[in-house]
Amino acid sequence: MTIGIFATITPHPEHREAVEQALRLMVQHSRAEAGNLRYDLFQRDDGLTFDLFELYVDEAAIDAHRQSSHYQHYRAATAGWLSAPTQVRVANALDVAPLSQSGE
Structure with a gap:
């Protein structure tokens, strides 16, 4: 089952x-x-806030992502740079367009 993650990251302006x-x-x-x-x-549009849209093949793929060294490094590096905790919403896909084979 395809799983989507929507994450909102808000840094302090100076970071x-x-x-x-x-x-x-x-x-x-x-x-x-x-x-x-x-x-x-x-x-x-505020020029400050970022959003991530992520799609994974299953829960195991999400777990692997969260355990990856690059994800752990990101979390450690940005811990003091954010003005609020990252907002994460997880959703099970109901109708997702086929992924483009051409990279578009």
């Missing part, structure tokens, strides 16, 4: 650039995980 860099690195590594289907980073 915005550092958080973006850490997120971009985590995106790069997370997309290479065996059970990851999508890992997309968005920035809100």
Whole structure:
């Protein structure tokens, strides 16, 4: 069963650039995980808040992601940079468009 995660990350303004860099690195590594289907980073109109959209093949893939060294490194590096705890919402997919084979 495909599982989606929606995460909202809000850094302190003075740490915005550092958080973006850490997120971009985590995106790069997370997309290479065996059970990851999508890992997309968005920035809100406020110029500060980030959203992640993640898709995994199953719960085991989520567990593997959370135990990965890149995820653990991200958490440790950004612990003092966030103005609020990361908001995470997990949802079971009901109707997901087929993944593009061309990378679009």
